[in-house]
Each structure stands twice: as structure tokens, then as C-alpha cells.
Amino acid sequence: MAKKTNKNPNEMSFLDHLEELRWHLIRSTFAIVLIGCVAFLMKDFIFDTIIFGPKKMNFPTYRLFCKAATFIGLESDFCADSLPFTIQNRTMAGQFSAHIWTSIWAGFIVGFPYVLYEMWKFISPGLHPNERKHSKGFIFTASFLFFLGVLFGYYVVAPLSINFLGTYQVSKEVSNEIDISSFIANVRASVIACGILFELPIIIYFLTKVGLVTPEIMKKYRKIALVIVLILSAVITPPDVTSQIIVAVPVLILYQVSIYISKVVLKREAKREAKQKASPTGLKKT
Structure with missing residues (x-):
């Protein structure tokens, strides 16, 4: 073998x-x-x-x-x-x-x-x-x-x-x-x-790495994201406002954390590119 x-x-x-x-x-x-x-x-x-x-x-x-x-x-x-x-x-x-x-x-x-x-x-x-x-x-x-x-x-x-x-129950006649x-x-x-849903920060991290997401985009579409989160909350919870809010709050917190993560990723990328440009051999790398 x-x-x-x-x-x-x-x-x-x-x-x-x-x-x-x-x-x-x-x-x-x-x-x-x-x-x-x-x-x-x-x-x-x-x-x-x-x-x-x-x-x-x-x-x-x-x-x-x-x-x-x-x-x-x-x-x-x-x-x-x-x-x-x-x-x-x-x-x-x-x-x-x-x-x-x-x-x-x-x-x-x-x-x-x-x-x-x-x-x-x-x-x-x-x-x-x-x-x-x-x-x-x-x-x-x-x-x-x-x-x-x-x-x-x-x-x-x-x-x-x-x-x-x-x-x-719609009626006491129905059990x-x-x-x-x-x-x-x-x-x-x-x-x-x-x-x-709780994997959102990880997803945003990789989307930022490949250039599909930026903090500006996430801030711009924050209101749309809020609507989407409320819709998702309505899908996975009973149709009452309290339950939807309980689910929506941690997801919105994760969304804010994801914006911060996106900022950190872009800062690191900018620093890495600056170091490469400053390096004498940086232009020779393939």
C-alpha cells in the first residue's frame, strides 16, 4: 500500500x-x-x-x-x-x-x-x-x-x-x-x-477579509439589518413582541460586535500592507 x-x-x-x-x-x-x-x-x-x-x-x-x-x-x-x-x-x-x-x-x-x-x-x-x-x-x-x-x-x-x-387555543373545544x-x-x-445566528461575528470576519463587507456598509444598512433580525426573530419565536425582543437583542449586540470586528480586520490589513511597502524586499514578494 x-x-x-x-x-x-x-x-x-x-x-x-x-x-x-x-x-x-x-x-x-x-x-x-x-x-x-x-x-x-x-x-x-x-x-x-x-x-x-x-x-x-x-x-x-x-x-x-x-x-x-x-x-x-x-x-x-x-x-x-x-x-x-x-x-x-x-x-x-x-x-x-x-x-x-x-x-x-x-x-x-x-x-x-x-x-x-x-x-x-x-x-x-x-x-x-x-x-x-x-x-x-x-x-x-x-x-x-x-x-x-x-x-x-x-x-x-x-x-x-x-x-x-x-x-x-382558538376554542376550548379544541385540545x-x-x-x-x-x-x-x-x-x-x-x-x-x-x-x-450567533456565528455572525465569524461570518463578518471572513467577509471583511475577502473585501465583501466593511464597517461603513454595515453602518449604512443597520436599519435594514434590524428589520431582518426582527423577521428572523419572528420566524424562530412565538408571535408575541416580548419573545421577539428577547431574541432580537442579543443578535443586535452581535451585529454591533461584528462592526467592531470588521474595523479591527481592516486596520490589521492596512498595517500589513504598510509594512510590506516599507520593507525593502516588499515589492519583490509574489
């Missing part, structure tokens, strides 16, 4: 790059499936504790909102003993299918840092050494923001959605009997959407 050698990225053909990408994707998929298998074996913890946690009124978010309402002397649905809906399965393979797909999504969430690592290994050889130097903390920062978004989605967005939609796939989809969408 021939020994595999690392090729120079500048000497690799398009097919070589595709082959390299294929192996990174295979390793990422294998990691997700492996973690998913572990999650599959932890059925009771994954479903009873995590997935169905926001259905129980002793969930930390409900207790916090109940204490806040009690403190200011208001009655609140968050202080109820239980949520007035049941979760049921309507198809033969519904529960098994939910178990499989929930395990896979758990594998993706937990394995996200490794997936980033594999993607970074594919991209980094094509970067300038100086760019790799300034991007050392990419995996840690991106993973931290993703997990922060996941926690925000799980402890804020998901329980607010479940509490509102699970208790909403809420929610299918398991619908309930899990609600929790999953809240968690994954917030995890991706």
Missing part, C-alpha cells in the same frame, strides 16, 4: 482538492455518526431530560420568569403546575424515526468543533501564513459562539415557543395533542437557528 504524502496546495489539481474535501467530509460524517450512536444509547437522558425538559414547569426558565412575575406582583402562566398539552405519536415508526434523527442532530451539535476542525484543515493550507497566524483561535471562537447560541435557543427561545404555542415530530422540530429549530 502506497504511503499517502501531503501535497502542496499550490500544486494540487481541482480533482485533488475534491478528493481532499471528500475525506474531510467523510471524517466529519463519521464523527457525527459516532457521537450520534452514543446519543442513541442515552435515550432516557436525551429525551426525558433534554428534549422534554422545556415541557416541564420546573424548567429553569419557567422558574425564573415565575419568580420575576411574582416579584412585581403579576400573575403568570409560567407559575402553572403543568402545560395543558400532551405529546403523542401518530405513525408506526414515528418514535423510532424520532430517536434516530434526534441522535444524529445531537451528534452534529456535540461534534460541531470537530467538523469545524476538519473544514479548517481543508481551508487553511490555501491561506497566507499571516492569515493563519491571526486565525489561530478560529475553531475555539466559532465553537464557543455556536454553543452559546445553542444554550440561548434551548433555555430562552425553545421554552418561550413551547409555552406560548402549547397553551394557545392540544402535539405530535412528537412537531415538538422535536420546534426544539431543534430553536437550538440550531440560534447556534447559526
